[in-house]
Amino acid sequence: MAAVEKNLTLEAPASEEPAHRESGPFACDDKDIIKDGDLVVVFENHTSITKVKVKRGETFEHRLGTFDLDHFVGKRYGSRVQPMRNNMNQRKRARTGRASRGESGALVQVGGYATLLPLTPELWCDAVSRRTAIMFPLDNAMVVSHLHLKPGSVVVESGTGSGCLTNFLARAVAPHGRVHTFEFNKARVDAAKLDFAAAKLDDVVCCTHANVYENGFGAEVESTKADAVFLDLPAPWLALPHAVKVLRPFGRICTFSPCIEQVQRTAAKMAKLGFSSIMTLECLPREFRITKIKTTVPVVFQTEEEKAIVRRPGGSRGGANAEADDVAKGEADEDANKAAAAQRKRARPERKQRQDMRPFQTSSLETSVAAVIDQCARPMQEKEFITADRVILPFDRQKGHTGYLTFAYAPFK
Amino acid sequence: MPVNQCTIMTEGLIGLRIGECFDLKPLEPEARLQAFAKSIFMPRFVAEKEKKFTIMGKVYKDKGGPQQKKQKKQGEDTGTSADAETDPHPKWALYRPVRCANTVGLLPDASMDELTLRRTQLLEALNEVEDDLGMTRTKPADEEASTSNAKMRTNEHLIDIAGRKQPSAEEMGLMRATMTEQEIVDQLQKANENFGEKTEYSQEKFRREKMLKHSRKMRVLPTNAITIAATLWSSIAETGMKFANFRARDVLPQILAMANVQAGSRPLLVESTEGLLTGAILERLAGHGRLYCGHFDTGWSDLRMLHFFNPSPTEIATLREVNLSEVLQDFSGEEPLTTLQTKLERLYEHKGKLEQRLAALDDSNADDATVSAQRADLKKNLRAIGFTIRGTRNKLPTKEADARENVEVYSELKNAQATSLILASKYDIKRSFFGLLKFLKPGAPFVVFSEAVDPLVQLREQANNKVAVGMAIQETFCREQQVLPSRTHPLMSMSGRSGFLLSGHKVDPDAEEGQLVHVKVNKLAAYKEAVKSERDPRAAKDAARRATQTSVPAEVSAATSSSE
Ligand SMILES: C[S@@+](CC[C@H](N)C(=O)[O-])C[C@H]1O[C@@H](n2cnc3c(N)ncnc32)[C@H](O)[C@@H]1O
Numbered sequence: 001m002a003a004v005e006k007n008l009t010l011e012a013p014a015s016e017e018p019a020h021r022e023s024g025p026f027a028c029d030d031k032d033i034i035k036d037g038d039l040v041v042v043f044e045n046h047t048s049i050t051k052v053k054v055k056r057g058e059t060f061e062h063r064l065g066t067f068d069l070d071h072f073v074g075k076r077y078g079s080r081v082q083p084m085r086n087n088m089n090q091r092k093r094a095r096t097g098r099a100s101r102g103e104s105g106a107l108v109q110v111g112g113y114a115t116l117l118p119l120t121p122e123l124w125c126d127a128v129s130r131r132t133a134i135m136f137p138l139d140n141a142m143v144v145s146h147l148h149l150k151p152g153s154v155v156v157e158s159g160t161g162s163g164c165l166t167n168f169l170a171r172a173v174a175p176h177g178r179v180h181t182f183e184f185n186k187a188r189v190d191a192a193k194l195d196f197a198a199a200k201l202d203d204v205v206c207c208t209h210a211n212v213y214e215n216g217f218g219a220e221v222e223s224t225k226a227d228a229v230f231l232d233l234p235a236p237w238l239a240l241p242h243a244v245k246v247l248r249p250f251g252r253i254c255t256f257s258p259c260i261e262q263v264q265r266t267a268a269k270m271a272k273l274g275f276s277s278i279m280t281l282e283c284l285p286r287e288f289r290i291t292k293i294k295t296t297v298p299v300v301f302q303t304e305e306e307k308a309i310v311r312r313p314g315g316s317r318g319g320a321n322a323e324a325d326d327v328a329k330g331e332a333d334e335d336a337n338k339a340a341a342a343q344r345k346r347a348r349p350e351r352k353q354r355q356d357m358r359p360f361q362t363s364s365l366e367t368s369v370a371a372v373i374d375q376c377a378r379p380m381q382e383k384e385f386i387t388a389d390r391v392i393l394p395f396d397r398q399k400g401h402t403g404y405l406t407f408a409y410a411p412f413k
Numbered sequence: 414m415p416v417n418q419c420t421i422m423t424e425g426l427i428g429l430r431i432g433e434c435f436d437l438k439p440l441e442p443e444a445r446l447q448a449f450a451k452s453i454f455m456p457r458f459v460a461e462k463e464k465k466f467t468i469m470g471k472v473y474k475d476k477g478g479p480q481q482k483k484q485k486k487q488g489e490d491t492g493t494s495a496d497a498e499t500d501p502h503p504k505w506a507l508y509r510p511v512r513c514a515n516t517v518g519l520l521p522d523a524s525m526d527e528l529t530l531r532r533t534q535l536l537e538a539l540n541e542v543e544d545d546l547g548m549t550r551t552k553p554a555d556e557e558a559s560t561s562n563a564k565m566r567t568n569e570h571l572i573d574i575a576g577r578k579q580p581s582a583e584e585m586g587l588m589r590a591t592m593t594e595q596e597i598v599d600q601l602q603k604a605n606e607n608f609g610e611k612t613e614y615s616q617e618k619f620r621r622e623k624m625l626k627h628s629r630k631m632r633v634l635p636t637n638a639i640t641i642a643a644t645l646w647s648s649i650a651e652t653g654m655k656f657a658n659f660r661a662r663d664v665l666p667q668i669l670a671m672a673n674v675q676a677g678s679r680p681l682l683v684e685s686t687e688g689l690l691t692g693a694i695l696e697r698l699a700g701h702g703r704l705y706c707g708h709f710d711t712g713w714s715d716l717r718m719l720h721f722f723n724p725s726p727t728e729i730a731t732l733r734e735v736n737l738s739e740v741l742q743d744f745s746g747e748e749p750l751t752t753l754q755t756k757l758e759r760l761y762e763h764k765g766k767l768e769q770r771l772a773a774l775d776d777s778n779a780d781d782a783t784v785s786a787q788r789a790d791l792k793k794n795l796r797a798i799g800f801t802i803r804g805t806r807n808k809l810p811t812k813e814a815d816a817r818e819n820v821e822v823y824s825e826l827k828n829a830q831a832t833s834l835i836l837a838s839k840y841d842i843k844r845s846f847f848g849l850l851k852f853l854k855p856g857a858p859f860v861v862f863s864e865a866v867d868p869l870v871q872l873r874e875q876a877n878n879k880v881a882v883g884m885a886i887q888e889t890f891c892r893e894q895q896v897l898p899s900r901t902h903p904l905m906s907m908s909g910r911s912g913f914l915l916s917g918h919k920v921d922p923d924a925e926e927g928q929l930v931h932v933k934v935n936k937l938a939a940y941k942e943a944v945k946s947e948r949d950p951r952a953a954k955d956a957a958r959r960a961t962q963t964s965v966p967a968e969v970s971a972a973t974s975s976s977e
Binding site: 023024026028029031032043049078079116117121123137138140141142144145146151168171175250260264267268280283285286287288289290392404406409 | 635679830832856858866873885887903921
């Protein structure tokens with residue numbers, strides 16, 4: 001605790017200055033130690049990513065438990081933290097009706113932990129409270145690059161939605177550029193404004209409440225012109241004439257639509273309005289996981305050693321799902337002995353488990369059939385050799401691909 | 414003459430704005446040579462013909478190999494290659510335009526005055542080069558070519574190739590030189606026997622594609638990472654040349670995004686993309702922040718593509734080429750400077766001594782032969798030392814600047830100030846990653862590109878959650894769609910090989926160990942102890958002692974944690 005206090009007093013004077021910075025809002029150049037008022041990401045795992053504004057004296061309710069935000073202040077980014085109270089234990093206690101033995105009397109922080117990370121637009125996509133359908137990092141990265149954005153560019157976006165893309169745009173055009181983002185749902189505008197303020201994006205992002213089909217992007221932006229326009233709207237073609245007005249000659253445009261019918265209408269309208277080099281892309285990320293799968297080796301294909309291993313009496317059963325766990329530890333090069341021992345462990349319990357599973361009440365016919373199957377199966381199983389191979393598998397559900405991106409150059413007048 | 418081997422006059426393009434069109438005219442060899450010479454001084458540009466054909470004006474530094482041979486062949490008919498070989502100035506011989514020599518575009522906001530100034534500068538420069546290259550020399554091969562060209566011009570415009578399947582290459586060249594694209598396509602349509610049998614859609618497609626192929630209208634594009642990459646990519650597709658096996662269209666944007674590159678950031682990059690990544694990052698830094706472009710051992714980063722980006726001086730100022738081997742071997746950047754300075758001090762000291770001795774000899778007034786010989790010796794030594802001192806002193810300012818830069822960069826890296834780590838290189842992936850991770854700020858992102866998935870898998874297996882969190886291995890499927898009324902479909906050819914990216918965030922390696930407790934480990938241990946203690950009183954005491962220790966080392970918790 002003492003260390004934390006010291007850090008704080010050290011940190012206090014420098015932090016408040018909204019000094020003139022030549023950095024993007026997400027540049028981590030000055031982010032070493034977490035300060036009061038920082039927006040940090042609490043990363044537990046791929047499915048549990050949240051963001052929180054660090055405030056002294058406050059707590060933060062998390063899936064894992066309650067975090068004391070005082071603990072965050074003075075920690076380095078990339079540190080790991082644990083909650084004060086532990087939700088997992090509480091749940092367990094509720095279930096078993098008694099305190100768990102392990103924590104008897106000890107005043108410890110227990111349970112899982114999370115890592116504190118600086119906020120990036122990528123993490124934002126995971127941490128944001130989704131008010132609308134959002135765009136995912138791959139599409140967002142494509143939009144930023146193919147709109148040719150760089151620091152100083154002026155870009156117009158509609159609709160703001162949950163602000164996922166807005167962050168990517170802001171990161172690319174900061175510090176001197178500008179993102180004008182338009183949204184016609186008042187509640188979403190207000191929520192987005194709060195979000196942008198929390199991430200200190202105020203001097204880059206300007207969020208306006210307007211219906212762009214009807215009112216376009218406003219006289220002010222139209223007079224200063226934009227380098228690029230991005231549209232994620234149900235009917236982008238209705239906003240295209242306004243886009244022409246707001247774009248500088250040969251500026252870039254991109255529209256995002258989930259349905260190919262929308263893309264067709266948009267592309268046709270673009271061609272009509274004089275946009276050129278119209279290109280439609282479809283991008284999907286394929287993420288992989290490293291895992292182990294079990295395969296059975298038929299007796300005829302078994303080597304002599306394998307047969308010997310199968311015959312040998314083995315030890316006790318290992319962890320039930322040990323093979324299914326994703327490999328996170330660097331134990332690729334196990335020596336052969338270990339592997340063989342593990343093999344023995346695995347070969348036996350397999351049979352035991354199947355026997356254990358059988359004894360439910362069944363009709364006599366089913367029982368007899370089961371007995372036959374059992375008899376046929378057992379001798380084979382005794383000789384069965386199971387290999388556990390490390391494999392690389394794509395995830396079943398991939399984050400991303402919700403639509404098509406259509407890019408073009410604005411008319412050159 | 415296919416578009417991508419066409420040389421176009423650069424001068425006519427100066428002053429064009431981005432998005433403006435120009436006609437691609439085949440040049441006569443003489444003019445082509447001039448254009449080539451000029452291109453040395455020209456900024457680069459990118460132009461495209463309805464997105465299918467992109468060309469890029471560039472000068473190219475040959476490094477030998479099969480590519481060079483190919484270009485030589487190309488050069489032979491233009492006459493440049495012969496010139497290059499006999500050229501007394503090998504410096505120029507190293508450069509040749511590969512696609513087309515020219516310029517423009519890069520000054521979208523430049524005023525007319527700037528452009529005229531630039532133009533006069535370029536023309537002056539050109540005069541010098543022309544002298545250097547001996548442009549006035551006549552080249553027999555060229556003359557032949559140009560006379561035959563002249564003959565073509567006098568020919569009837571239309572060449573009747575009806576009834577034959579394909580015009581010969583020679584005829585094609587003739588047609589291109591003399592006819593408009595409209596006429597060419599008419600001719601081709603006539604020549605195509607089954608054109609009439611085609612469906613309406615495919616007739617249209619035929620005409621559209623042929624128009625595109627024979628059109629000479631080009632449009633100037635902005636020069637940036639994406640247009641450059643697109644041009645390179647299309648050239649790779651054409652020539653079969655591999656470009657670091659890197660599909661820039663979708664992988665480049667992702668690397669920039671995952672590595673959180675923006676103004677003010679300080680990425681550490683090790684690349685083998687010949688400068689494409691470097692250029693793309695410099696573009697995104699726009700003069701704010703720093704790019705540590707690392708290389709190992711005695712090698713240098715190969716940044717030959719960088720000049721296509723026309724990087725401004727402020728952008729270049731953010732580039733720091735770092736010899737990572739030196740940094741890793743704890744080489745202090747000050748060393749060359751201090752050794753130079755001490756050397757200089759010693760030299761001065763020595764010089765002082767010699768002068769004293771000389772003075773002493775002078776004072777002694779002795780005038781025999783040995784003394785005069787000594788004196789002559791001393792004077793010779795003094796002169797030699799004077800030279801060495803001057804030489805060393807001359808080296809000092811550059812060394813000083815170098816050293817200042819090095820000290821800065823080295824100390825920044827050693828204090829883990831890189832805000833992201835990007836690896837896309839030929840170096841061993843696992844070792845580079847673990848070796849360079851220490852330069853990265855805790856909490857900061859890293860991206861590793863690999864053509865194959867295996868090295869990334871090995872890396873991922875070794876990087877547990879004490880090293881990094883949020884790690885993901887992914888590839889991309891990126892496909893272009895043809896969007897036309899009733900004819901929307903994916904484009905025929907699609908690259909199925911994006912390469913793989915591993916991304917994640919570094920964990921603070923100094924995270925207070927022992928503070929983290931894993932409940933599962935704790936409970937299991939306590940349970941085991943309790944069971945033991947029921948049988949063995951000594952173990953019970955042990956267990957009691959252990960129970961008072963409130964924590965289990967973090968390794969244990971990390972190893973058994975289910976949170977990753
Ligand atoms: C799918 S969301 C955009 C999501 C956003 N790109 C993101 O990544 O978070 C589309 C948004 O457009 C807004 N919208 C629809 N029609 C609009 C209009 N005519 N003018 C302004 N906003 C509109 C909707 O309210 C909705 O929030």
